[in-house]
Amino acid sequence: MKKNAEQARYTFPDQQGYYGRYGGAFIPEMLHRNVAELQAAYTEVLNDKKFQDELDLLLHDYAGRPTPLYHAQRLSEAFGTTIYLKREDLCHTGAHKINNTIGQILLAERLGKKRIIAETGAGQHGVATATVCALKGLKCIVYMGEKDIERQAPNVARMKMLGATVIPATSGSKTLKDATNEAIRDWINNPVDTHYIIGSVVGPHPYPDMVARFQSVISREVREQLLEKTGNELPTHVIACVGGGSNAAGAFYHFLEEAAVKLYAVEAAGCGIDSGKTAATSVLGRPGILHGSMSLLMQTEDGQVVEPHSISAGLDYPGIGPLHAHLFDTGRATALSATDAEALEAAFELARLEGIIPALESAHALAALKQLTWQPSDRVVICLSGRGDKDMQTYMDHMAQQSPK
CATH class of the missing domain: 3.40.50.1100 (Rossmann fold)
Incomplete structure (x- = not known):
C-alpha cells in the first residue's frame, strides 16, 4: 500500500488537479468549457490504444525516439x-519539447481544433509547435517576448519557415511570462476553434499532468x-x-x-x-x-x-x-x-x-x-x-x- 500512496502523492494530481496544495484550475469563465473539454478528451486518450499507437509511431519515426x-x-x-x-x-x-507537442496536436485533432496557439521563451517549444502544425496542416500562432525574439533569432526564423506567425509580447519584461499572458488572452478571445499547446508543466489542470505524462x-x-x-x-x-x-x-x-x-x-x-x-x-x-x-x-x-x-x-x-x-x-x-x-x-x-x-x-x-x-x-x-x-x-x-x- 505504501508504494501506491506514494504514487498517488507524487505521480498523479487529485481530481481537481492538485499536487498537495499546488495546482488546480484558476481560469476565466470564458475558458471553462475549453478546459472541461480538454480534461474529458485527455482522460479518454490515456487508455485509447489507437491514440497511443499513433503517438508512439510519431515519437519513433518522426521525433527520433x-x-x-x-x-x-x-x-x-x-x-x-x-x-x-x-x-x-x-x-x-x-529539444525535448517535441514529445509534448506531438501528443497535444493529436489531442487537438481529436477535438476538431483548426487553430493552434503557443507561448515560447527559448523558442524550442515554438519551433516544436510550428513543426507539428506543419505536419498536420493546422494554423499556428506563437507568442514570444520581444526580448526573446532578439536573442533567439535562429528559432524565430525556423518558426516562420515552418509557416507559423510569431507575435511579439511587448509588455513587462518582454519574455516568457509575458508571452504566456498574451497566449491566454488569445485563447479567451478564440475559445471555439483554438487549442492552446502549453509548453511546460504549468497552467490550469489538466496541463501540468498532461505535459508531464507526454514527457x-x-x-x-x-x-x-x-x-x-x-x-x-x-x-x-x-x-x-x-x-x-x-x-x-x-x-x-x-x-x-x-x-x-x-x-x-x-x-x-x-x-x-x-x-x-x-x-x-x-x-x-x-x-x-x-x-x-x-x-x-x-x-x-x-x-x-x-x-x-x-x-x-x-x-x-x-x-x-x-x-x-x-x-x-x-x-x-x-x-x-x-x-x-x-x-x-x-x-x-x-x-x-x-x-x-x-x-x-x-x-x-x-x-x-x-x-x-x-x-x-x-x-x-x-x-x-x-x-x-x-x-x-x-x-x-x-x-x-x-x-x-
Missing part, C-alpha cells in the same frame, strides 16, 4: 563518478536503457534544469516512487539569488496563482509578479510547475541553482570534454555537478534537454569577452 543514453566518459573521469547524458538534444527540432517517455527510456547498460534500471541521481519544469518532470516521472533515486532540479540564479536579477523561484517564491494554477511564484509583498532574469531564455520564468513545488515542499526533490556564469562555464566544459554543445538551459543542470559530492559507485543521469545551436550568439559574445584585447 528513443534518444540515446550516452555514457560521458571524459566528463565522468573529471568528477570521479559515472555520468550518463539523456540526449534529448538529438530529438527532431533539437515521461524520457524517464521510461532511461530505466530501460540503464538496465541494458548496467543491469540496474535505477540511477542514484537524476539532474535536470527547471524553468516551468517540463524536461525535469519527464526525467523524474518514472523515478518519483523510487525513494533511493535522488532528484535534483536546477533553477536559474541569474546574476545571483540576492542580486534582484534571478529566476530562483524555489528560494524566493511564495505560494501564488499564475497562469491558471497555484504554485510557487516570485512576487512582492502585495502580490505583484517579480520580473525574472536568466541568460537562458527558457528559464527566466517567475514560477515553477505545481508538481515541482510539491516535490520541493515534501523533500522528494532538491532544488539547486546555477548562475549565468556557472552555466556558461558548464557549457564550455561539456563542449571541450565530450564534443557536445548544450543549450544554455541544459547547461544549468550540468553546473550542478560542481555543487554535489560524488562517489565512484554513483550512476548519475543528466537530462540534456536541448542543443546549443540557438544559443551560439550568446556563446560567441562570451568568447569575445574572454579573448585578450
Whole structure:
C-alpha cells in the first residue's frame, strides 16, 4: 500500500488537479468549457490504444525516439563518478519539447481544433509547435517576448519557415511570462476553434499532468536503457534544469516512487539569488496563482509578479510547475541553482570534454555537478534537454569577452 500512496502523492494530481496544495484550475469563465473539454478528451486518450499507437509511431519515426543514453566518459573521469547524458538534444527540432507537442496536436485533432496557439521563451517549444502544425496542416500562432525574439533569432526564423506567425509580447519584461499572458488572452478571445499547446508543466489542470505524462517517455527510456547498460534500471541521481519544469518532470516521472533515486532540479540564479536579477523561484517564491494554477511564484509583498532574469531564455520564468513545488515542499526533490556564469562555464566544459554543445538551459543542470559530492559507485543521469545551436550568439559574445584585447 505504501508504494501506491506514494504514487498517488507524487505521480498523479487529485481530481481537481492538485499536487498537495499546488495546482488546480484558476481560469476565466470564458475558458471553462475549453478546459472541461480538454480534461474529458485527455482522460479518454490515456487508455485509447489507437491514440497511443499513433503517438508512439510519431515519437519513433518522426521525433527520433528513443534518444540515446550516452555514457560521458571524459566528463565522468573529471568528477570521479559515472555520468550518463539523456540526449534529448538529438530529438527532431533539437529539444525535448517535441514529445509534448506531438501528443497535444493529436489531442487537438481529436477535438476538431483548426487553430493552434503557443507561448515560447527559448523558442524550442515554438519551433516544436510550428513543426507539428506543419505536419498536420493546422494554423499556428506563437507568442514570444520581444526580448526573446532578439536573442533567439535562429528559432524565430525556423518558426516562420515552418509557416507559423510569431507575435511579439511587448509588455513587462518582454519574455516568457509575458508571452504566456498574451497566449491566454488569445485563447479567451478564440475559445471555439483554438487549442492552446502549453509548453511546460504549468497552467490550469489538466496541463501540468498532461505535459508531464507526454514527457515521461524520457524517464521510461532511461530505466530501460540503464538496465541494458548496467543491469540496474535505477540511477542514484537524476539532474535536470527547471524553468516551468517540463524536461525535469519527464526525467523524474518514472523515478518519483523510487525513494533511493535522488532528484535534483536546477533553477536559474541569474546574476545571483540576492542580486534582484534571478529566476530562483524555489528560494524566493511564495505560494501564488499564475497562469491558471497555484504554485510557487516570485512576487512582492502585495502580490505583484517579480520580473525574472536568466541568460537562458527558457528559464527566466517567475514560477515553477505545481508538481515541482510539491516535490520541493515534501523533500522528494532538491532544488539547486546555477548562475549565468556557472552555466556558461558548464557549457564550455561539456563542449571541450565530450564534443557536445548544450543549450544554455541544459547547461544549468550540468553546473550542478560542481555543487554535489560524488562517489565512484554513483550512476548519475543528466537530462540534456536541448542543443546549443540557438544559443551560439550568446556563446560567441562570451568568447569575445574572454579573448585578450
